[in-house]
Amino acid sequence: MEETVEQQTLRPAPGRERPDAVPSHRHSLIDRVFGRDDITVLRHEVLRRLDRGMLGDRLDSFVLAVNEVITNVVLHAGGTGRLVLDLSGSAVWCTVTDSGPGIPQQHQRPPDTPETFDVGGRGIWLAYQLCDEVTMATGPIGTTIGLKIDLPR
Numbered sequence: 001m002e003e004t005v006e007q008q009t010l011r012p013a014p015g016r017e018r019p020d021a022v023p024s025h026r027h028s029l030i031d032r033v034f035g036r037d038d039i040t041v042l043r044h045e046v047l048r049r050l051d052r053g054m055l056g057d058r059l060d061s062f063v064l065a066v067n068e069v070i071t072n073v074v075l076h077a078g079g080t081g082r083l084v085l086d087l088s089g090s091a092v093w094c095t096v097t098d099s100g101p102g103i104p105q106q107h108q109r110p111p112d113t114p115e116t117f118d119v120g121g122r123g124i125w126l127a128y129q130l131c132d133e134v135t136m137a138t139g140p141i142g143t144t145i146g147l148k149i150d151l152p153r
Contacts, residue, residue: 030085043067061130062149068123073098099142
C-alpha cells in the first residue's frame with residue numbers, strides 16, 4: 001500500500017496578499033530538534049534570533065504563531081519535532097516538522113474562528129491570523145507546517 005502525503009499551500013492572511021519576491025539567498029538562523037521541555041527555550045531563541053527592527057511590531061505575533069505550532073507538535077504529534085528558521089531576502093520562514101500520525105482531514109483546511117468558550121483549536125487559527133502564509137504537508141508519517149512573514153519593504 002502506497003502512503004501519500006497531501007500538501008497544501010494555503011491562502012495568505014487577509015489584507016496581507018502581495019506577490020512573493022524570489023529570495024536572493026537563504027540564511028538559516030535555527031535548525032533544532034525540540035521536545036516538551038524545550039518549548040519556552042525555543043520560543044525565546046526564535047525571538048532572540050530575529051531583529052525587532054527587521055519585523056517591527058509583527059515580531060511578537062510571529063513568535064506567538066511559532067509557539068502555537070511547536071506546542072501542537074508536543075501535544076498531538078508524538079512529543080518531538082524539528083524547527084528550522086530561515087531568513088531570505090524578503091521573508092522569514094519557520095518550518096516545523098514532526099513524525100506524528102498526520103493531521104486529520106477535517107483539520108487540514110483554514111480553520112473557522114473558534115467559538116468563545118471552545119477549549120483548544122486556536123493554535124493553527126492564530127497562525128493564519130498572524131502570518132502572511134501558512135503551508136501544510138501531512139500524511140501518516142508526519143506533518144510539516146510552514147509559517148512565513150514578509151519583511152517590511
